[in-house]
Amino acid sequence: MSFFDLFSSHVTLAESNICQGMVDAHSHLIPGVDDGVQKMEDTLAILSSYEALGVKKIYCTPHIMEDLPNKTAHLKDRFAQLREAYQGSIELRLAAEYMIDNLLLNRLQEKDLLPHGEKEDHLLIETSYYSSPGCFEEAIEQVRSLGFWPMLAHPERYCYMERRQYEKLKEEGVKFQLNLPSLLGKYGEDAKKKARMLLEKGMYDFMGTDVHRLDPQFADRKMKKSDAEMVLKLK
Ligand SMILES: [Fe+2]
Numbered sequence: 001m002s003f004f005d006l007f008s009s010h011v012t013l014a015e016s017n018i019c020q021g022m023v024d025a026h027s028h029l030i031p032g033v034d035d036g037v038q039k040m041e042d043t044l045a046i047l048s049s050y051e052a053l054g055v056k057k058i059y060c061t062p063h064i065m066e067d068l069p070n071k072t073a074h075l076k077d078r079f080a081q082l083r084e085a086y087q088g089s090i091e092l093r094l095a096a097e098y099m100i101d102n103l104l105l106n107r108l109q110e111k112d113l114l115p116h117g118e119k120e121d122h123l124l125i126e127t128s129y130y131s132s133p134g135c136f137e138e139a140i141e142q143v144r145s146l147g148f149w150p151m152l153a154h155p156e157r158y159c160y161m162e163r164r165q166y167e168k169l170k171e172e173g174v175k176f177q178l179n180l181p182s183l184l185g186k187y188g189e190d191a192k193k194k195a196r197m198l199l200e201k202g203m204y205d206f207m208g209t210d211v212h213r214l215d216p217q218f219a220d221r222k223m224k225k226s227d228a229e230m231v232l233k234l235k
Contacts, residue, residue, distance in 0.1 A: 026208025065099030
């Protein structure tokens with residue numbers, strides 16, 4: 001660290017220590033099942049870089065949506081292959097990222113689900129970035145009535161969502177999962193500002209990287225020191 005870095009208002013992800021002992025709640029690491037990583041060698045390279053950062057546990061959360069109707073059994077098979085190929089120290093778990101759409105309503109009805117969390121009592125859900133789904137309330141009610149906590153992926157990325165709706169969702173028992181890259185500037189200023197606002201209000205419950213592909217610069221990407229300090233409190 002140079003003399004000037006002592007006074008810098010930014011830190012790299014590696015310097016921040018955020019990843020030390022971190023549980024990454026959201027990732028697309030199972031090769032070839034969605035728009036995430038396509039090759040096993042890339043998955044293994046990402047896992048080895050995450051090991052170097054100190055990540056402890058990763059939930060693999062492939063997309064399930066009408067446009068990508070991954071079957072539960074298929075994902076279990078592909079996850080087993082990943083577990084066999086990976087010999088490192090990070091604990092890998094399988095869950096899924098469910099788009100709120102009619103397919104989710106069907107899967108809920110059939111209780112055909114890949115739950116999330118230590119007690120498997122959460123369900124990771126997402127919506128379109130631009131508009132609220134018509135069945136948003138219905139889906140949340142059904143998730144709750146089956147005994148799961150809805151865990152909303154990257155709430156800071158939804159352009160249509162405003163402060164009041166975040167508060168309402170929290171009142172309804174929805175948990176929030178921060179995408180770490182939002183604070184590293186990956187999705188632009190709006191997502192970064194919203195992430196900061198939600199952090200300041202103490203609204204996040206989980207964090208994740210939502211990794212889709214190998215980023216050799218990941219550990220060196222910078223964030224505001226004050227943001228890093230708020231994220232550290234989440235751990
Ligand atoms: Fe995702």
